[in-house]
Amino acid sequence: MAYQLYRNTTLGNSLQESLDELIQTQQITPQLALQVLLQFDKAINTALANRVRNRVNFKGSLNTYRFCDNVWTFVLNDVEFREVTDLVKVDKVKIVACDGKKTAFETDVV
Amino acid sequence: MASSANSNPVPKLYRSVIEDVINEVRELFLDEGVDEQVLMELKTLWENKLMQSKAVEGFHTEEQAALQAAAHQQAQQATQQAQAQQVLLPPQQQVTSWQSTRPTVTSAPQQQVIVQDPKILQHMSATGMSAAATAATLALPTGVSPYHQLITSQGNLSQNCYIKTADGQILQFVRAANGAQYIIQPQQQMVLQQQVLPQMQPGGVQAPVIQQVLAPLQGGHPQQTGVIIQPQQIVLTGNKVQQNAQVMQMPGQPGQVQQIQQQVQQVQQAQGGAAPGPPQQQAKQQPPMMLQVDGAGDTSSEDEDEEEEEYDEDEDEDKDKDGGEDGQVEEEPLNSEDDVSDEEDQELFDTENVVVCQYDKIHRSKNKWKFHLKDGIMNLNGRDYVFSKAIGDAEW
Numbered sequence: 001m002a003y004q005l006y007r008n009t010t011l012g013n014s015l016q017e018s019l020d021e022l023i024q025t026q027q028i029t030p031q032l033a034l035q036v037l038l039q040f041d042k043a044i045n046t047a048l049a050n051r052v053r054n055r056v057n058f059k060g061s062l063n064t065y066r067f068c069d070n071v072w073t074f075v076l077n078d079v080e081f082r083e084v085t086d087l088v089k090v091d092k093v094k095i096v097a098c099d100g101k102k103t104a105f106e107t108d109v110v
Numbered sequence: 111m112a113s114s115a116n117s118n119p120v121p122k123l124y125r126s127v128i129e130d131v132i133n134e135v136r137e138l139f140l141d142e143g144v145d146e147q148v149l150m151e152l153k154t155l156w157e158n159k160l161m162q163s164k165a166v167e168g169f170h171t172e173e174q175a176a177l178q179a180a181a182h183q184q185a186q187q188a189t190q191q192a193q194a195q196q197v198l199l200p201p202q203q204q205v206t207s208w209q210s211t212r213p214t215v216t217s218a219p220q221q222q223v224i225v226q227d228p229k230i231l232q233h234m235s236a237t238g239m240s241a242a243a244t245a246a247t248l249a250l251p252t253g254v255s256p257y258h259q260l261i262t263s264q265g266n267l268s269q270n271c272y273i274k275t276a277d278g279q280i281l282q283f284v285r286a287a288n289g290a291q292y293i294i295q296p297q298q299q300m301v302l303q304q305q306v307l308p309q310m311q312p313g314g315v316q317a318p319v320i321q322q323v324l325a326p327l328q329g330g331h332p333q334q335t336g337v338i339i340q341p342q343q344i345v346l347t348g349n350k351v352q353q354n355a356q357v358m359q360m361p362g363q364p365g366q367v368q369q370i371q372q373q374v375q376q377v378q379q380a381q382g383g384a385a386p387g388p389p390q391q392q393a394k395q396q397p398p399m400m401l402q403v404d405g406a407g408d409t410s411s412e413d414e415d416e417e418e419e420e421y422d423e424d425e426d427e428d429k430d431k432d433g434g435e436d437g438q439v440e441e442e443p444l445n446s447e448d449d450v451s452d453e454e455d456q457e458l459f460d461t462e463n464v465v466v467c468q469y470d471k472i473h474r475s476k477n478k479w480k481f482h483l484k485d486g487i488m489n490l491n492g493r494d495y496v497f498s499k500a501i502g503d504a505e506w
Contacts, residue, residue: 005466009487010494014159027148036135043130048485056497062479062504076504088490093463100468100484
């Protein structure tokens with residue numbers, strides 16, 4: 001089982017919303033929806049690990065940090081995200097990061 | 111398929127994820143006895159939502175590939191139009207050529223004639239003349255001929271302009287720091303004229319420019335004093351500086367100066383378009399509004415103050431102020447700086463810029479943090495980005 005981390009992204013949210021609509025119209029069961037989401041987790045984790053190959057740098061000032069249950073949550077201010085191609089600046093960004101080490105996760109209860 | 115995805119990996123990635131998911135769950139759907147139709151509907155809903163969110167650029171279904179391509183072309187045409195702007199003169203730097211304007215004091219509307227010598231323009235901009243509005247022609251008492259020479263100084267605030275008429279007189283425009291302008295009758299400068307002339311040749315930096323510059327009228331507060339100048343640098347030759355200094359010292363002829371000042375004032379008024387000058391600058395210097403926290407005329411409710419004091423004395427609790435409540439500033443002096451909680455306000459955004467990822471290494475040294483992240487999806491300013499690795503620095 002993979003991280004459910006990516007459900008709160010544009011991609012993940014749109015999937016959840018679509019599933020909710022189908023549940024509303026009773027075209028699928030909530031259980032099935034959950035299964036779909038689990039499948040989504042796997043797919044997105046795999047895709048990110050294998051199909052993306054770019055680097056980003058960023059710098060800014062750290063407003064808050066939190067480390068709980070092996071999850072880091074940061075809030076940064078006045079951040080510049082720099083990729084080779086372009087630069088994106090934001091006033092505030094929240095970063096949520098789960099442990100990237102495989103072993104750490106797979107010991108969790110499925 | 112349109113080639114728009116080449117530069118941006120996100121649409122492709124999303125597309126592939128969608129395909130994978132749909133294919134994987136097809137079995138699940140069938141196991142549950144759910145029709146394939148529903149699966150297709152799921153896919154359509156999903157894709158539509160992604161398109162609506164505009165978070166992904168160039169995300170489209172195959173049906174809309176043609177539409178996108180057409181829209182793309184239109185966008186490109188639009189951008190080309192934006193480029194064709196001629197930098198005539200930025201409104202800040204305007205010079206009127208004598209040759210094309212009449213020697214009367216009129217309100218020159220906006221940009222008039224273009225500087226003949228672009229270098230002068232640059233100098234002018236550097237000098238801060240830019241704040242001035244339009245250049246207007248000035249009616250010089252001695253009549254003006256088309257040929258003038260201009261010497262500009264590179265001072266930021268003040269400027270010395272010499273205008274040499276055909277008569278051989280050198281009228282000196284002076285612009286003091288506050289924007290006042292003077293024209294100094296040059297009689298005493300006749301001596302200088304001879305010195306000036308030969309040096310007006312472009313042995314130095316620039317060719318003489320046939321221009322009259324009415325220095326920017328900032329604020330229009332002519333000082334009633336005498337000659338004031340702060341000669342700074344003179345462009346053409348070093349000798350000019352000395353000449354300038356000498357000229358500056360002429361204390362005489364206040365009467366003439368005043369006459370000319372009046373003319374200048376008229377010009378200023380006629381132009382009307384004076385740039386924001388000292389008066390406005392002064393206005394900006396007002397101190398920001400201060401809220402009074404205690405005392406007779408404090409801005410907050412007195413009752414609440416009392417209550418809070420009692421509460422704290424009794425409970426000795428954390429002074430947890432609801433920072434967002436009424437936006438009041440009336441917190442206890444003691445601990446009012448402790449709370450940095452402005453989260454409530456900030457959470458009201460539409461777009462919270464979020465990065466969801468995994469961390470390889472988080473490092474901290476004193477207050478310097480280093481982040482090594484991977485496999486992330488970012489939503490910044492409404493747009494989606496992905497990365498396989500991200501490295502960051504921040505200071506706490």
